[in-house]
Amino acid sequence: MKALPRIEAVYLKIDKVLEEERSKANPPEALRIEAQQVLNDQAYYVLCWRQLESEIDDVCRGAIRKRRASGDWHVRRARYLYNPDDKKLSGLSFEDRVALVLDKEANEKYSPGKRTMAHYGTRNEIAHGTLKLTRIDVSAFMRDCFAIQAALYRAA
Amino acid sequence: MNVIEELIENRIDRPYVERRIEDWKMRIDDLYTSVESWLPSAWRAYRSGDVPMHEELMHRFGVPQQQLPILQLDSIDGRRGRMEPRGLWIIGANGRVDLILPTRHYLIVDREDSFEPPKWQLATLDDRRNETILDREALTRILS
Numbered sequence: 001m002k003a004l005p006r007i008e009a010v011y012l013k014i015d016k017v018l019e020e021e022r023s024k025a026n027p028p029e030a031l032r033i034e035a036q037q038v039l040n041d042q043a044y045y046v047l048c049w050r051q052l053e054s055e056i057d058d059v060c061r062g063a064i065r066k067r068r069a070s071g072d073w074h075v076r077r078a079r080y081l082y083n084p085d086d087k088k089l090s091g092l093s094f095e096d097r098v099a100l101v102l103d104k105e106a107n108e109k110y111s112p113g114k115r116t117m118a119h120y121g122t123r124n125e126i127a128h129g130t131l132k133l134t135r136i137d138v139s140a141f142m143r144d145c146f147a148i149q150a151a152l153y154r155a156a
Numbered sequence: 157m158n159v160i161e162e163l164i165e166n167r168i169d170r171p172y173v174e175r176r177i178e179d180w181k182m183r184i185d186d187l188y189t190s191v192e193s194w195l196p197s198a199w200r201a202y203r204s205g206d207v208p209m210h211e212e213l214m215h216r217f218g219v220p221q222q223q224l225p226i227l228q229l230d231s232i233d234g235r236r237g238r239m240e241p242r243g244l245w246i247i248g249a250n251g252r253v254d255l256i257l258p259t260r261h262y263l264i265v266d267r268e269d270s271f272e273p274p275k276w277q278l279a280t281l282d283d284r285r286n287e288t289i290l291d292r293e294a295l296t297r298i299l300s
Contacts, residue, residue, distance in 0.1 A: 008285075012281075012282060012284065015281075016281055016282065019261065019281060023256065023261075027208075045247075110158075122247060132212070132247070133211075133212035133215070134211060134212045134243070134245045134246060134247065135242075135243050135246045135247070135252075136246065136247040136248060137246050137247060137248030137249045137252075137265065137284075138248075139279075139284035139285050140248035140249060140265075140267075140284075141247070141248050142285065143285055144248070
């Protein structure tokens with residue numbers, strides 16, 4: 001996720017230009033510019049999501065390797081189902097990758113695991129063609145990505 | 157429930173959307189009242205003009221467009237600004253109101269869940285991750 005601050009800087013630059021244009025525009029033009037901001041938010045949301053997803057994959061690979069190296073066969077055996085060196089982690093779904101590294105069922109209302117899956121749902125809608133008609137707080141999402149990253153390293 | 161849940165899950169209907177809009181109007185009104193009471197003595201505020209509100213969920217559930225008030229700000233030295241609502245359903249926030257001053261553009265974002273008492277956070281358009289609580293002290297600082 002090292003690229004996130006750079007991605008945010010570009011996002012903020014573009015959104016600021018659009019915001020300045022919007023503030024000087026007449027109402028129909030302002031609506032048109034806001035629609036561009038909505039689209040721009042989604043493009044950057046998906047771009048940021050990929051950074052988080054990649055981080056989750058890396059931590060997941062690490063968790064599998066760590067347990068594969070365990071001296072206890074009971075810990076080791078289940079991890080032989082997945083090859084950490086395989087690009088797609090032997091077909092392990094994203095939901096299951098998250099389950100290996102974050103507690104999705106945690107009692108906490110907005111646990112990192114639950115937030116990750118909620119973002120995943122939004123990302124899926126956008127990436128599979130159902131564009132949102134609402135703004136996304138991209139900076140808040142980036143902040144959440146770093147909070148989720150911290151939880152990943154605590155759990156690893 | 158937060159906005160992601162509202163947009164993903166199918167647990168909402170027209171009455172729910174209408175309740176959210178009423179709640180949004182009340183939060184805006186309370187925010188403006190707070191800002192009016194926190195203004196430094198060189199400033200005055202008055203409600204004048206409005207902005208249309210017609211968001212995705214309103215369209216989806218056939219809720220008609222609403223008008224939301226703008227809070228105008230004037231200072232005795234001629235500086236002018238305004239606060240205007242920018243959106244209720246924002247992924248990652250529970251509504252946003254912009255404060256536009258001649259020198260800087262601020263975002264005021266509610267970080268609480270739906271129907272919870274608001275937690276208004278203030279940030280500049282350029283540095284949105286660096287938020288502070290919006291209170292009398294923060295307002296005085298940016299208006300001085």
